[in-house]
Amino acid sequence: xxxxxxxxxxxxxxxxxxxxxxxxxxxxxxxxxxxxxxxxxxxxxxxxxxxxxxxxxxxxxxxxxxxxxxxxxxxxxxxxxxxxxxxxxxxxxxxxxxxxxxxxxxxxxxxxxxxxxxxxxxxxxxxxxxxxxxxxxxxxxxxxxxxxxxxxxxxxxxxxxxxxxxxxxxxxxxxxxxxxxxxxxxxxxxxxxxxxxxxxxxxxxxxxxxxxxxxxxxxxxxxxxxxxxxxxxxxxxxxxxxxxxxxxxxxxxxxxxxxxxxxxxxxxxxxxxxxxxxxxxxxxxxxxxxxxxxxxxxxxxxxxxxxxxxxxxxxxxxxxxxxxxxxxxxxxxxxxxxxxxxxxxxxxxxxxxxxxxxxxxxxxxxxxxxxxxxxxxxxxxxxxxxxxxxxxxxxxxxxxxxxxxxxxxxxxxxxxxxxxxxxxxxxxxxxxxxxxxxxxxxxxxxxxxxxxxxxxxxxxxxxxxxxxxxxxxxxxxxxxxxxxxxxxxxxxxxxxxxxxxxxxxxxxxxxxxxxxxxxxxxxxxxxxxxxxxxxxxxxxxxxxxxxxxxxxxxxxxxxxxxxxxxxxxxxxxxxxxxxxxxxxxxxxxxxxxxxxxxxxxxxxxxxxxxxxxxxxxxxxxxxxxxxxxxxxxxxxxxxxxxxxxxxxxxxxxxxxxxxxxxxxxxxxxxxxxxxxxxxxxxxxxxxxxxxxxxxxxxxxxxxxxxxxxxxxxxxxxxxxxxxxxxxxxxxxxxxxxxxxxxxxxxxxxxxxxxxxxxxxxxxxxxxxxxxxx
Amino acid sequence: xxxxxxxxxxxxxxxxxxxxxxxxxxxxxxxxxxxxxxxxxxxxxxxxxxxxxxxxxxxxxxxxxxxxxxxxxxxxxxxxxxxxxxxxxxxxxxxxxxxxxxxxxxxxxxxxxxxxxxxxxxxxxxxxxxxxxxxxxxxxxxxxxxxxxxxxxxxxxxxxxxxx
Numbered sequence: 018x019x020x021x022x023x024x025x026x027x028x029x030x031x032x033x034x035x036x037x038x039x040x041x042x043x044x045x046x047x048x049x050x051x052x053x054x055x056x057x058x059x060x061x062x063x064x065x066x067x068x069x070x071x072x073x074x075x076x077x078x079x080x081x082x083x084x085x086x087x088x089x090x091x092x093x094x095x096x097x098x099x100x101x102x103x104x105x106x107x108x109x110x111x112x113x114x115x116x117x118x119x120x121x122x123x124x125x126x127x128x129x130x131x132x133x134x135x136x137x138x139x140x141x142x143x144x145x146x147x148x149x150x151x152x153x154x155x156x157x158x159x160x161x162x163x164x165x166x167x168x169x170x171x172x173x174x175x176x177x178x179x180x181x182x183x184x185x186x187x188x189x190x191x192x193x194x195x196x197x198x199x200x201x202x203x204x205x206x207x208x209x210x211x212x213x214x215x216x217x218x219x220x221x222x223x224x225x226x227x228x229x230x231x232x233x234x235x236x237x238x239x240x241x242x243x244x245x246x247x248x249x250x251x252x253x254x255x256x257x258x259x260x261x262x263x264x265x266x267x268x269x270x271x272x273x274x275x276x277x278x279x280x281x282x283x284x285x286x287x288x289x290x291x292x293x294x295x296x297x298x299x300x301x302x303x304x305x306x307x308x309x310x311x312x313x314x315x316x317x318x319x320x321x322x323x324x325x326x327x328x329x330x331x332x333x334x335x336x337x338x339x340x341x342x343x344x345x346x347x348x349x350x351x352x353x354x355x356x357x358x359x360x361x362x363x364x365x366x367x368x369x370x371x372x373x374x375x376x377x378x379x380x381x382x383x384x385x386x387x388x389x390x391x392x393x394x395x396x397x398x399x400x401x402x403x404x405x406x407x408x409x410x411x412x413x414x415x416x417x418x419x420x421x422x423x424x425x426x427x428x429x430x431x432x433x434x435x436x437x438x439x440x441x442x443x444x445x446x447x448x449x450x451x452x453x454x455x456x457x458x459x460x461x462x463x464x465x466x467x468x469x470x471x472x473x474x475x476x477x478x479x480x481x482x483x484x485x486x487x488x489x490x491x492x493x494x495x496x497x498x499x500x501x502x503x504x505x506x507x508x509x510x511x512x513x514x515x516x517x518x519x520x521x522x523x524x525x526x527x528x529x530x531x532x533x534x535x536x537x538x539x540x541x542x543x544x545x546x547x548x549x550x551x552x553x554x555x556x557x558x559x560x561x562x563x564x565x566x567x568x569x570x571x572x573x574x575x576x577x578x579x580x581x582x583x584x585x586x587x588x589x590x591x592x593x594x595x596x597x598x599x600x601x602x603x604x605x606x607x608x609x610x611x612x613x614x615x616x617x618x619x620x621x622x623x624x625x626x627x628x629x630x631x632x633x634x635x636x637x638x639x640x641x642x643x644x645x646x647x648x649x650x651x652x653x654x655x656x657x658x659x660x661x662x663x664x665x666x667x668x669x670x671x672x673x674x675x676x677x678x679x680x681x682x683x684x685x686x687x688x689x690x691x692x693x694x695x696x697x698x699x700x701x702x703x704x705x706x707x708x709x710x711x712x713x714x715x716x717x718x719x720x721x722x723x724x725x726x727x728x729x730x731x732x733x734x735x736x737x738x739x740x741x742x743x744x745x746x747x748x749x750x751x752x753x754x755x756x757x758x759x760x761x762x763x764x765x766x767x768x769x770x771x772x773x774x775x776x777x778x779x780x781x782x783x784x785x786x787x788x789x790x
Numbered sequence: 791x792x793x794x795x796x797x798x799x800x801x802x803x804x805x806x807x808x809x810x811x812x813x814x815x816x817x818x819x820x821x822x823x824x825x826x827x828x829x830x831x832x833x834x835x836x837x838x839x840x841x842x843x844x845x846x847x848x849x850x851x852x853x854x855x856x857x858x859x860x861x862x863x864x865x866x867x868x869x870x871x872x873x874x875x876x877x878x879x880x881x882x883x884x885x886x887x888x889x890x891x892x893x894x895x896x897x898x899x900x901x902x903x904x905x906x907x908x909x910x911x912x913x914x915x916x917x918x919x920x921x922x923x924x925x926x927x928x929x930x931x932x933x934x935x936x937x938x939x940x941x942x943x944x945x946x947x948x949x950x951x952x953x954x
C-alpha cells in the first residue's frame with residue numbers, strides 16, 4: 018500500500034485500548050459477519066409495511082385526494098393524509114415549516130401527500146398507485162435570483178427568503194493593485210449513505226405512546242418533532258437508535274419518522290417503513306447548490322486587503338437548516354486567511370427544488386470552492402505559487418474572522434500547508450507505470466475502464482486547497498451532550514444518546530473510559546432517549562461534545578472511586594490517581610487494582626457537557642457566533658486528457674489539524690472517506706433537476722467514486738492538543754471533504770495550463786465538456 | 791403471487807421458498823422469505839455490490855438475479871462465509887485494518903474479496919481496485935479496505951510458503 022500516515026505523537030507507551038491507541042470497533046465483528054442489525058433489518062411479529070405517496074409536481078394545488086380505491090385493495094390496513102395528523106401539522110429543524118403531509122399545495126417533487134400501511138410491501142405499493150390525487154399544476158419557482166428579487170408570489174406562508182445576512186467589517190473600500198473577481202457554482206450533492214432510510218414503530222398498548230427504532234443522527238431532536246406532530250408529550254415517545262448505514266447530514270431531518278409512528282398508532286400494530294434508493298433521493302435533504310460571487314483585493318505581494326462576496330444558497334422548498342448553512346458559508350468567506358476588511362451579502366432562499374439542509378461540510382464546502390479558486394488567481398497575479406500565497410496569508414491563533422470573532426483555538430494553518438508540501442509526490446509517471454509486459458496500464462489512465470485515453474496525450478497537474486471549518490453549533494445554540502458512567506467490579510458501563518453512524522464514537526467512548534478509570538472492560542448501553550440529549554452527530558462535534566461528556570462522567574465516577582479508596586485506607590482522595598489499571602497513592606505506597614478498588618461499589622454518575630456560549634450575529638454580521646475551528650490542507654495530483662475531458666486523480670496529500678488523535682486509525686478513515694466525498698463533488702456527483710424534476714435518482718446516473726476513482730491518500734496528522742477541547746481533540750469528520758474539492762479542480766486547471774489551455778472551471782462538479790469544449 | 795414452492799440451496803442447506811412472486815430477486819428472497827438479513831440492498835440495480843453473493847462459484851449482485859433461476863445452484867451468502875463468532879481471515883482483517891465504518895457495504899465486500907483472493911491470491915493494487923470497483927463504500931474512501939485485502943494476501947502467501 019502506498020498510503021502513509023504520519024503523526025507528531027509518540028505512541029509507543031500507550032496502554033492498549035486507551036486514548037491514542039487504535040482498538041478495533043466494538044461492532045466490527047458483527048458488521049463483517051452480517052449479523053449487525055441495521056434499521057432496515059428490523060422486523061416484528063405481525064408488523065405491517067408503510068409506504069409514502071409523493072407529489073409528482075414541483076408546485077401544484079391539491080384539488081382532491083381520493084383514497085377509496087386504495088381502501089378496496091385486500092391487505093391494505095390504513096391510508097392516512099394530513100387530516101389524520103393529530104398534533105402539529107408541520108415539522109422542521111430550525112423552523113417548523115414542512116407539513117407532515119401536504120394538504121393544500123405541494124412544493125417539491127417527492128413531497129409526501131399520503132401514507133399507507135399494508136400486509137406486505139407489494140400491497141403497499143399497489144395501494145399507493147390506487148390513490149387518486151387531482152392537482153392543479155402551478156408555475157414553479159426555480160430561480161433563486163427570482164426569489165431574492167421578489168419576482169414570484171410566495172410559495173410558502175413564510176415567504177421565499179429564508180434568511181438574508183450581511184457582514185460588514187473594517188474598511189470596506191480598501192483595495193490594492195491586485196483585484197480578482199469571479200463567480201462560482203456548486204451543484205447539488207447527495208449524501209448517498211448506503212443504508213437507506215428505515216424504521217420500525219411499535220405502538221404502546223392503548224396507543225397512547227410509541228417506541229421508534231430508527232436510523233438517525235439526533236434521537237432527541239427527532240423525538241421533539243415527532244411528539245409535537247403526534248400531539249404527545251415527549252415522554253410518550255421513546256426512540257432507540259436502529260443500526261445506521263452512514264449519515265453525512267442526511268439523517269438530521271425528519272423523513273419517515275412521523276409517518277411510521279402515525280401508522281403504527283392508527284393500527285395498534287408495529288409498522289415498518291423503508292425507502293428505496295429512488296425514494297431516498299426525494300426523502301432527505303441535500304447539499305445546497307450555491308452561486309458565489311467574490312472579489313478579492315490584494316497588495317502586490319498577494320497579501321489579502323479586502324474581500325467582497327455575495328452568496329446565494331438554494332434551500333429548496335423547506336427551510337431545514339438553510340439559515341445555519343448560510344451563516345457557515347458567509348462567515349468563512351476569506352477562508353483560513355487573515356483579511357481585515359470585508360463585505361458579504363448572503364441569501365438562503367426558498368424554491369420548488371428538492372429541500373436542502375445538512376451535508377458534511379455544511380456551507381463551508383461551497384465557500385471553500387470559491388475562495389480557494391480565487392486564491393490561485395491572486396497567486397498568479399502576484400507571480401507567486403499556490404503554496405506561497407497560502408503561506409503568506411495563513412491565519413494564526415488570535416487572528417479575527419470577518420465577524421470580529423477571534424480564533425482562539427490552535428490554528429496551525431501554516432503547519433498544515435508545510436507538512437502537506439513535505440509529503441512525497443507520487444512516484445508513478447504520467448499515465449502510470451507500464452504493466453509487466455511493457456504495455457500501458459489502461460486502468461491508470463483517465464477514463465480507466467473506458468480505455469479511451471492515449472497515454473501520450475495525458476498532462477499532469479498539481480493543485481492546492483486549504484480550509485477552515487467551525488466545529489459544533491453556532492449562534493447561541495447550546496448543543497450540549499449527556500453521558501452516564503457506572504463503575505462496579507472493574508467494569509465501566511457507559512450510556513449516551515450519541516448516534517453512532519459509522520464514525521466510531523462507540524470506539525473512542527470505550528477508550529476514554531479505559532484511560533480515565535483504569536478499567537479494561539467497558540460495556541456500552543443501548544443508545545436511546547432514556548438519557549438526556551447528546552446533540553446531533555454532525556458539525557464534527559461528537560468527539561468534542563460527547564467525548565467531553567463521557568470524559569466528564571468518567572472523571573466524576575473516578576472521584577467517587579477515590580473517595581471510597583481514600584476512606585478505606587485513610588488517605589485524602591486528592592492524593593490518589595490512576596496509573597494503568599491501578600489506583601495509586603501519589604505520596605505513599607498504596608497500589609490497588611481498579612477492579613479490586615471498585616469491587617462491590619455501585620458508582621453512577623451522569624454529566625452534561627456544554628461548550629461556552631456563543632453569540633448571535635448583529636445586522637452587520639458581527640459577533641462571536643462560532644464555538645471552535647479546525648483546519649486542513651490538501652494537495653491534489655491529477656492526470657488529465659485535455660481532448661477527451663477525462664480526469665484521473667493520482668494522489669491526494671493532506672495534513673490535518675486534529676488536535677489530539679484519540680484513535681489514529683479512525684482519524685485516517687475519516688480523512689480518506691471525506692476526501693472521497695470531496696472528489697465526488699469535484700468530478701461526478703450532482704443531482705440533476707430539470708424544471709424541478711429530479712432526473713437521476715439512482716446509482717446508475719448519480720455517480721459515486723469507486724475503488725478506481727479514489728487515489729491513494731498520504732496524510733500527516735498535525736497534533737497540537739487544543740486547550741479548549743475536553744481531550745485536546747478536534748472533530749475530524751468534515752475538514753477532509755471541504756478543501757479536497759478545490760484542490761482537485763485547481764490541479765485540473767494546472768494540467769490544462771501545461772497543455773496550453775486556460776479554463777476557468779468555475780463550477781463543480783467539473784464535467785468532461787467543461788474541460789475539452 | 792403464486793403458491794408454488796421452490797427450493798434454494800443456501801450455504802449448504804436447502805430452504806423451501808413459498809409465496810414468492812415470479813421474478814422476485816434473490817436478494818429479496820434471501821432477506822424476506824428465508825430471513826437471512828446479512829446481504830444488504832442499497833441500490834437494487836447492480837451498481838453498489840452491497841448484495842453480493844456467490845452463485846455456483848460466481849460473484850453476483852443478488853438484486854439482479856431472479857431467485858427462481860438459482861434453483862439447483864450452490865448459493866453462498868455472508869452467513870456462509872464463517873460461523874458466527876469465528877470470522878474468516880478476510881473478515882478479521884477488515885476489522886483490524888479499519889476497513890469497516892458504517893458497515894453497510896461490508897458483507898458484499900467480504901464476499902467480493904473472498905472471491906478475488908481465491909482467483910488471484912496476490913493481486914496488484916490495480917487488480918484490487920478493478921476487481922472491487924463494483925462495490926461502493928461511502929464511508930471509508932477505500933484505503934483501509936485495500937490495506938485489509940493486502941494483509942490477507944500477504945498472510946496467506948506467507949502461510950503457504952511456511953507449509954512448503
